[in-house]
Each structure stands twice: as structure tokens, then as C-alpha cells.
Amino acid sequence: MSDLTKEHIQAFKHDGFAIVRGFYNDQEMAQISRWVDEVQAYPDAPGKYQRYYEDSLAEPGRRLLNRMENFSPYHEGFAQLFCKSKLEKAISELFGEPAVLFKEKINFKFPGGDGFKPHQDHQAGWWEYNSLCITALICIDEANKENGCLEIVPGKHKIGMFKEWAPLGEDEMKEMAFISCPTQPGDMIFFDSFTPHGSQPNLTDKQRRLLFVTYNRLSEGDARERYYEDKRKNYPQDCEREEGKEYVFRV
Numbered sequence: 001m002s003d004l005t006k007e008h009i010q011a012f013k014h015d016g017f018a019i020v021r022g023f024y025n026d027q028e029m030a031q032i033s034r035w036v037d038e039v040q041a042y043p044d045a046p047g048k049y050q051r052y053y054e055d056s057l058a059e060p061g062r063r064l065l066n067r068m069e070n071f072s073p074y075h076e077g078f079a080q081l082f083c084k085s086k087l088e089k090a091i092s093e094l095f096g097e098p099a100v101l102f103k104e105k106i107n108f109k110f111p112g113g114d115g116f117k118p119h120q121d122h123q124a125g126w127w128e129y130n131s132l133c134i135t136a137l138i139c140i141d142e143a144n145k146e147n148g149c150l151e152i153v154p155g156k157h158k159i160g161m162f163k164e165w166a167p168l169g170e171d172e173m174k175e176m177a178f179i180s181c182p183t184q185p186g187d188m189i190f191f192d193s194f195t196p197h198g199s200q201p202n203l204t205d206k207q208r209r210l211l212f213v214t215y216n217r218l219s220e221g222d223a224r225e226r227y228y229e230d231k232r233k234n235y236p237q238d239c240e241r242e243e244g245k246e247y248v249f250r251v
């Protein structure tokens with residue numbers, strides 16, 4: 001048994017997501033938040049973890065760190081938090097079978113950081129690696145409507161995948177009602193990789209960091225290394241890019 005209640009599991013099955021308030025207590029959160037500060041301060045490094053930047057919406061010409069991925073092999077604390085942990089146990093309970101870590105990322109959303117167009121995570125080529133993922137969003141900094149918290153559509157996770165490699169179109173969203181999910185540090189949102197979601201830009205003066213930890217069923221194999229190898233080739237982090245070549249974020 002995990003820390004989830006019957007109501008959480010029921011909500012996850014019914015809506016495609018479940019919000020668990022205070023999954024991590026203040027002490028645990030203080031440590032996780034310190035670890036986020038640590039990896040945030042890592043230098044750009046080709047061939048290791050992956051750091052992506054964006055143009056600031058607030059200050060033209062300024063580049064902002066917007067995402068960091070694949071850092072748990074370079075941070076013992078995160079490696080222990082993600083594997084053989086109460087988090088992995090909760091995800092396994094939602095799958096109804098053992099889970100394996102697929103990927104992790106921190107979305108930093110600094111002031112002036114952009115939002116995310118509505119999409120299903122599986123649209124980002126994940127079908128090459130498994131048929132379903134569950135992601136745990138761990139709230140690091142308070143997230144609200146003003147700084148771009150998660151917005152999600154309940155009950156649409158069973159209708160399959162929309163277009164590959166494209167965010168949702170206006171027509172596809174006609175019947176969808178997005179709800180805002182403000183979160184406090186320590187709160188968790190578990191969501192299915194077919195659940196439509198997105199978020200608005202951060203136009204406040206404080207950063208809004210959310211950690212996303214994604215798992216698939218162990219019975220579908222451990223595809224993490226292959227996924228990150230492919231990503232390094234197809235959408236390399238900024239410090240591995242060829243000069244003059246254009247790289248476009250799709251989903």
C-alpha cells in the first residue's frame with residue numbers, strides 16, 4: 001500500500017489525474033527544494049544532464065533556463081527520491097503493477113518564462129517507448145493562475161491520442177473544459193500521459209518551479225536510456241547545438 005487513499009485512486013481513474021495535498025511534508029520539501037537549487041546551479045555540460053533555454057517574454061534578448069532533464073544520474077538525492085521510494089510506490093499503485101522511471105524534468109518558469117500549449121504528453125513521441133505513462137508533478141514553488149500553474153482537463157484520458165508531435169488544435173479542444181490547479185510546495189498532481197494539460201506564461205516577478213517525474217509500467221521495459229539518447233540526437237540541449245541550425249520545440 002502507498003500513501004494514496006481510495007479517493008485519490010478513484011479520482012485518478014475517473015479524471016485522469018489526482019491531486020494529493022502535502023504528499024511531502026515541510027521537512028522533506030525543504031530538502032527537495034535545496035536539491036532543486038543544487039541542480040539548477042549545475043553548469044551547462046555537453047553529454048550529461050540536459051539544460052534548455054528560452055527567450056524571455058518580459059525582456060527581449062534575454063535567455064532564461066526553462067527546463068532541465070535527466071539529472072537524477074548526477075544527483076544521489078534525486079535518484080533515491082525517484083526510485084524504490086514512496087513516490088515509486090504510489091505510481092505503482094496507480095498502474096496496478098510495478099513502475100519504472102522513464103524521465104524527469106524541472107520546468108523553471110522564471111519571470112517572463114512562457115507557458116505550455118495544451119497537449120497530451122504522449123504526443124511528444126512517447127509511443128515509441130511505451131503505451132502509457134504516469135507523471136507526478138511535485139510543486140516546488142507556489143503555483144497559481146498568475147505565474148502559470150497547471151491547467152488540466154478532467155475525464156478525457158480515455159479518448160486516445162490526438163495528433164502526433166503537435167499540440168491540441170482549437171477543434172480538438174471544443175469539448176474540453178480546462179481547470180486551473182494551483183499548488184503549494186509539497187503538493188503532488190499525478191496525471192496520465194493522455195490527459196490534456198497546459199499552462200500560461202509567468203508574468204509575475206517570482207520563479208515558479210515544478211518538478212515532473214514520469215514512469216511507465218516495468219512490464220513494458222526500461223526505455224529511459226534509449227529515450228534520452230534519441231532526445232540528445234533529435235532535440236539536443238542548447239550547449240550541444242550546431243551553430244546556424246534551427247531547433248523547434250514541438251510538444
Ligand SMILES: O=C(O)CCC(=O)C(=O)O
Pocket residue numbers: 107109115116121148149150197198199200210
Ligand atoms: O510547467 C508547466 O507549466 C507545464 C509543463 C508541461 O505541460 C509539460 O512540460 O509537458
